[in-house]
Amino acid sequence: MHIRRHHRVLMTSNLDNAVELLFDSILDDALFEPAIAGLGQAMGNRRALLIWSTRVGKEAAEIVATHRADGADFDTFLSDYGAYYHQYDPTKFRWESMREHHWLVEDQTESRQVWASGHFYQDFALAQGIVGWAALKVGQSAPERGTHDWALTFPRDRGAKGFDAAALHAMQHVAPQLRRAFHLRRQHAELRRLANAGLEAFNLYRFPLMLTETDGRPRFCNTAAERYLAQATSCLQMKSTMMQARVAEEQPRWRSFVAAGAQALGNAAAGIRLRDGNGIPVLIQRLPLTPSLRSTSAWERPLQLMVVHEQSSLDAATSPEILRYVYGFTQAERRVARALAQDRSLLEIAEASGTKPSTVRSQIKSMLAKTGCRRQVELVRLLVMLTGFVGH
Structure with missing residues (x-):
């Protein structure tokens, strides 16, 4: 005993x-x-x-x-x-x-x-x-x-x-x-992942940008997104802790869009148009997560990166700002990005910019690392989706 x-x-x-x-x-x-x-x-x-x-x-x-x-x-x-x-x-x-x-x-x-x-x-x-x-x-x-x-x-x-x-x-x-x-x-x-991601740069981006969980629950909204969601006519609204489509008939499409992002685990870009309170279509883009925001263990729930364009089409300045403030592209990298989106070859880009092909190749390698794209074709697909490039 x-x-x-x-x-x-x-x-x-x-x-x-x-x-x-x-x-x-x-x-x-x-x-x-x-x-x-x-x-x-x-x-x-x-x-x-x-x-x-x-x-x-x-x-x-x-x-x-x-x-x-x-x-x-x-x-x-x-x-x-x-x-x-x-x-x-x-x-x-x-x-x-x-x-x-x-x-x-x-x-x-x-x-x-x-x-x-x-x-x-x-x-x-x-x-x-x-x-x-x-x-x-x-x-x-x-x-x-x-x-x-x-x-x-x-x-x-x-x-x-x-x-x-x-x-x-x-x-x-x-x-x-x-x-x-x-x-x-x-x-x-x-919380540690979000703190290490340097999200303060997202507040410099003047369009609504949000990090959501894979069920649409917001984890971070930049200043522009907070202002937008507070509007009575925004295309999205908060219900309890969930973000939903303001127009009830469009909630199933929004739910499917979010669910598709969950399956992609933050790696795929896509878009959806939802009507706002005035009946005007608003474009929402889901962008690939930066490497610092991607889940690295079972302790971290997957996130989605979304940008709201208050017009139905992209503003001419939108894409360079996304590349600058979201992905941290330099001015030279943004010029290369514009050329890649226009289907220019590496040699053509080097000749137009007066640099060596090896320099352009290094810039593309840096862009791949910043966006988390594994291949150049994925990077080009993202850049083509982000239309409206201008030489910033």
């Missing part, structure tokens, strides 16, 4: 320390992996996986963090799981029916018939020496959206003891704290 009580005290201490580390890791990334390791230790020194999925059961889950107790063997496990076997993980197909902060526990000793067949069990789990697992539905990283589920999973290795009921209960008890820590960590990562 004394040994069991000592074990529970040690387990609780490990769990408390892990939760404390998890909150500390919001400001110090170096503490995040030790925090996940602490959760694995609190569950009996087990392997631990933090998994995130936008649509559990429909898409591949993303492994955000792990506690590796066995080095190279666990690397093989992660590689196989991430590359193929996540498709057969039975946890996902029962996930939506589970209640938040509850466990899904499956063990070979309790369900031998299930473990005797099936790709996941035979080809992956048993082959990896796994004879069970416990998955805690921590909750949603963004509860207001009804998406982005977190799963904290602990595999049971062959030869290891079964899951301790007290450990399961203790972890379930702190699940709300875990969700809060994960949610705060995501928020901090996104």
